Amino acid sequence: MIIGVPKEIKNNENRVGLTPAGVAELRKHGHELYVQATAGLGSGFQDAEYEQAGATVLPTIEDVYAKAEMIVKVKEPIASEYPLIKEGQLLFTYFHFASGEELTHAMIERKAICLAYETVELPSRALPLLIPMSEVAGRMAPQEGAKYLEKPLKGRGILLGGVPGVKPAEVLVLGAGIVGTQAAKIAAGLGAQVTVMDINLNRLRELDDFMPKNVVTQYSNEYNIRAAIKTADLIIGAVLIPGAKAPHLITRDMLKTMKAGTVLVDVAVDQGGCIETCKPTTHEDPTFIIDDIVHYCVANMPGAVPYTSTLALTNATLPYAVKLANLGWQKACQQDAALRLGLNVVSGEVVYQGVAEAWNLPLVDVSTVLEGAEVN
Ligand SMILES: NC(=O)C1=CN([C@@H]2O[C@H](COP(=O)(O)OP(=O)(O)OC[C@H]3O[C@@H](n4cnc5c(N)ncnc54)[C@H](O)[C@@H]3O)[C@@H](O)[C@H]2O)C=CC1
Ligand SMILES: CC(=O)C(=O)O
Numbered sequence: 001m002i003i004g005v006p007k008e009i010k011n012n013e014n015r016v017g018l019t020p021a022g023v024a025e026l027r028k029h030g031h032e033l034y035v036q037a038t039a040g041l042g043s044g045f046q047d048a049e050y051e052q053a054g055a056t057v058l059p060t061i062e063d064v065y066a067k068a069e070m071i072v073k074v075k076e077p078i079a080s081e082y083p084l085i086k087e088g089q090l091l092f093t094y095f096h097f098a099s100g101e102e103l104t105h106a107m108i109e110r111k112a113i114c115l116a117y118e119t120v121e122l123p124s125r126a127l128p129l130l131i132p133m134s135e136v137a138g139r140m141a142p143q144e145g146a147k148y149l150e151k152p153l154k155g156r157g158i159l160l161g162g163v164p165g166v167k168p169a170e171v172l173v174l175g176a177g178i179v180g181t182q183a184a185k186i187a188a189g190l191g192a193q194v195t196v197m198d199i200n201l202n203r204l205r206e207l208d209d210f211m212p213k214n215v216v217t218q219y220s221n222e223y224n225i226r227a228a229i230k231t232a233d234l235i236i237g238a239v240l241i242p243g244a245k246a247p248h249l250i251t252r253d254m255l256k257t258m259k260a261g262t263v264l265v266d267v268a269v270d271q272g273g274c275i276e277t278c279k280p281t282t283h284e285d286p287t288f289i290i291d292d293i294v295h296y297c298v299a300n301m302p303g304a305v306p307y308t309s310t311l312a313l314t315n316a317t318l319p320y321a322v323k324l325a326n327l328g329w330q331k332a333c334q335q336d337a338a339l340r341l342g343l344n345v346v347s348g349e350v351v352y353q354g355v356a357e358a359w360n361l362p363l364v365d366v367s368t369v370l371e372g373a374e375v376n
């Protein structure tokens with residue numbers, strides 16, 4: 001298969017879809033690789049390393065899209081990339097369609113095959129291609145929160161860990177999945193008093209077993225959330241309903257009940273956010289303030305730590321990229337139920353329920369787009 005790796009063009013997105021090691025692995029399986037010049041630079045990979053691994057480096061993004069049967073990247077295509085996408089071209093990347101109406105319509109119109117990292121799902125319900133970036137964003141969330149709690153950055157001016165004789169800050173984490181767990185661990189490590197809420201009691205039981213004493217768990221409901229936000233200094237949004245819009249657990253009216261200078265880090269912003277007032281921001285301009293509450297809503301947090309994130313992401317995506325390249329998307333998705341769940345928009349049809357519901361579009365059963373693919 002002919003595989004293309006364009007340079008990411010989202011604001012401050014320094015990750016890249018394949019490392020030189022990934023290129024070498026795909027070459028070993030007999031595939032042709034085209035990488036856009038300087039695509040890996042932000043993650044520490046020179047063009048020459050890609051060439052040594054067997055890729056051809058092409059000067060422009062147009063060249064890469066024109067050549068490739070499969071595009072492997074990190075973030076969703078942005079508007080300037082839409083016209084480059086060819087009918088039937090396989091795009092293997094994050095999409096977050098449930099928070100991108102324009103993107104959804106653009107991909108329907110281009111008749112591309114959109115296989116979204118974030119909805120590839122194992123029978124255990126784990127999301128293997130979201131987990132590594134959730135680990136990164138979860139660990140970053142208290143770090144960003146601590147920064148914006150500083151007074152010059154418009155926060156309350158409180159140190160997460162306090163000092164001897166002065167109480168630590170209170171951190172509320174909504175959602176006890178991958179992001180929430182990592183966030184709680186780091187916040188606790190910095191000495192904060194942490195409360196983690198989830199609707200999954202079994203998950204809260206697990207956390208209760210292994211978290212340090214300064215992490216407590218509480219069932220997530222509106223009553224408990226309304227009470228907890230009054231005293232919280234830092235609130236981290238980490239809920240997910242896979243492939244669907246996030247529920248608004250903190251609504252506009254609740255901001256007035258919080259302390260001025262409270263910081264909200266809504267990691268779930270890429271699925272629309274679990275805080276009603278959150279709107280996606282960029283690393284260049286990450287925060288805004290409503291009712292004296294600092295909102296941090298960067299939709300590609302891991303993009304700021306590409307040396308860690310690119311390796312973590314490609315560790316997880318490469319085996320799937322190899323499978324797609326070896327078998328073609330139809331056979332690969334016939335054979336691998338996890339990969340099949342990654343199909344969101346195929347040849348102009350929406351095949352993922354959460355996306356169809358988000359934008360009121362007809363849902364086509366995924367089996368109909370896979371018909372005719374022979375299974376070995
Ligand atoms: N902004 C960014 O740069 C990044 C954002 N993310 C996003 O972070 C979000 C969380 O991802 P993961 O932790 O991997 O998901 P996850 O599936 O591991 O965890 C989500 C948790 O939310 C819980 N939940 C659902 N409804 C809830 C409610 N009403 N109250 C409390 N908890 C509830 C679930 O039970 C689950 O434990 C996703 O939207 C993901 O896309 C992930 C990585 C980077
Ligand atoms: C998960 C995601 O959207 C990101 O890593 O940017």
Ligand SMILES: [Mg+2]
Nearest residue numbers: 270299300301
């Ligand atoms: Mg994101």
